[in-house]
Amino acid sequence: MNEQRNEKRMDELISRTINTEKPQFDAEKWKQKYPEEYQVLLSRAAKRDSNLQPTILKVILKSPLTKIATAAMIILGVSIFVTHHDPGKQEQPGIAEITKSPVKMMTTISLERAFRQGGIEAIENQCEQALKLLGTRTDGLSSQDLLSEFNGS
Amino acid sequence: MSEAPEKERSVTQKSDTVLVKAAVNGNAEDFTELCQRYYPAMVAIAHSILGDRHLAEDAAQQAFAKAAVKLPQLKQESRFAGWLAVICRNIAKDMARRTDNLHSTDDLSTVAAKSSDDETTEVVREAISKLSASARELVFLRFYDGMSYEQISAVLGISEQAINGRLRRAKKKMAGYLGRNGFGEV
Numbered sequence: 001m002n003e004q005r006n007e008k009r010m011d012e013l014i015s016r017t018i019n020t021e022k023p024q025f026d027a028e029k030w031k032q033k034y035p036e037e038y039q040v041l042l043s044r045a046a047k048r049d050s051n052l053q054p055t056i057l058k059v060i061l062k063s064p065l066t067k068i069a070t071a072a073m074i075i076l077g078v079s080i081f082v083t084h085h086d087p088g089k090q091e092q093p094g095i096a097e098i099t100k101s102p103v104k105m106m107t108t109i110s111l112e113r114a115f116r117q118g119g120i121e122a123i124e125n126q127c128e129q130a131l132k133l134l135g136t137r138t139d140g141l142s143s144q145d146l147l148s149e150f151n152g153s
Numbered sequence: 154m155s156e157a158p159e160k161e162r163s164v165t166q167k168s169d170t171v172l173v174k175a176a177v178n179g180n181a182e183d184f185t186e187l188c189q190r191y192y193p194a195m196v197a198i199a200h201s202i203l204g205d206r207h208l209a210e211d212a213a214q215q216a217f218a219k220a221a222v223k224l225p226q227l228k229q230e231s232r233f234a235g236w237l238a239v240i241c242r243n244i245a246k247d248m249a250r251r252t253d254n255l256h257s258t259d260d261l262s263t264v265a266a267k268s269s270d271d272e273t274t275e276v277v278r279e280a281i282s283k284l285s286a287s288a289r290e291l292v293f294l295r296f297y298d299g300m301s302y303e304q305i306s307a308v309l310g311i312s313e314q315a316i317n318g319r320l321r322r323a324k325k326k327m328a329g330y331l332g333r334n335g336f337g338e339v
Contacts, residue, residue: 018293034218038221042179
């Protein structure tokens with residue numbers, strides 16, 4: 001109790017000794033006194049305005065989530081590209097190339113490929129196209145002649 | 154002293170972090186608000202070093218000028234008050250060195266120009282001057298503008314318990330000084 005009273009008395013003494021009028025910050029005077037520093041402060045607002053529109057890269061790098069999402073998108077894109085541009089498939093001759101030669105159209109490899117792509121119907125179509133390319137033949141044409149023409153010899 | 158202004162601030166005013174972020178982006182109004190918020194504390198810190206109110210105000214204003222330029226270097230916005238206090242302390246010490254005005258017993262004669270100049274006040278001034286620099290700074294912060302423990306904690310970066318302990322020790326030391334100088338039990 002006595003200690004509390006002493007402390008209170010001490011507080012009063014210190015307050016009476018150093019308690020002065022509350023200092024007030026005068027912003028206008030400060031700006032006039034430190035114009036360069038104030039300009040530096042304002043210049044950052046101009047810089048900020050010029051940087052308001054963030055680049056895509058900044059947005060991506062902002063959070064780990066966007067980084068992962070972007071990485072996933074890239075992987076997906078690459079996978080799709082690879083799937084649709086399979087070099088093995090590119091090497092396969094196209095239909096246009098096949099249709100140029102009835103011989104090539106009737107080879108085992110070509111027919112097998114046609115079967116894989118469209119089943120028995122595709123084989124029939126390929127055969128029909130081959131026959132169209134060979135054109136109409138007279139009834140008297142022997143099978144030997146037909147085969148010799150068919151084989152291109 | 155009164156804790157009401159601090160409580161009121163927490164409800165109606167922007168936090169330091171918000172103000173600092175805006176100030177870093179060049180918002181002069183928010184920087185001015187920070188200045189107004191911490192001006193008394195900075196003047197108190199500088200006054201505890203310089204022993205002169207006018208010089209202390211100059212030091213505080215200079216600290217704000219430096220802070221305006223260096224603000225983007227502040228990594229933790231919530232530590233603004235402590236960071237500013239370091240700047241202010243350094244400026245005040247530089248000024249004291251330049252003016253050869255580092256706190257001494259005599260310098261304290263300017264501390265309470267407006268206080269009643271009785272004998273007790275004079276001895277209390279002397280007792281304050283006998284304190285360590287950090288204890289004197291704490292006493293100034295607490296009694297200069299009646300800052301709350303919470304506000305002092307933000308400025309000095311120490312806990313309210315530590316502030317309470319240090320203040321008690323400082324006052325005990327002062328009481329001892331007063332006792333030795335014929336003021337009996339204070």
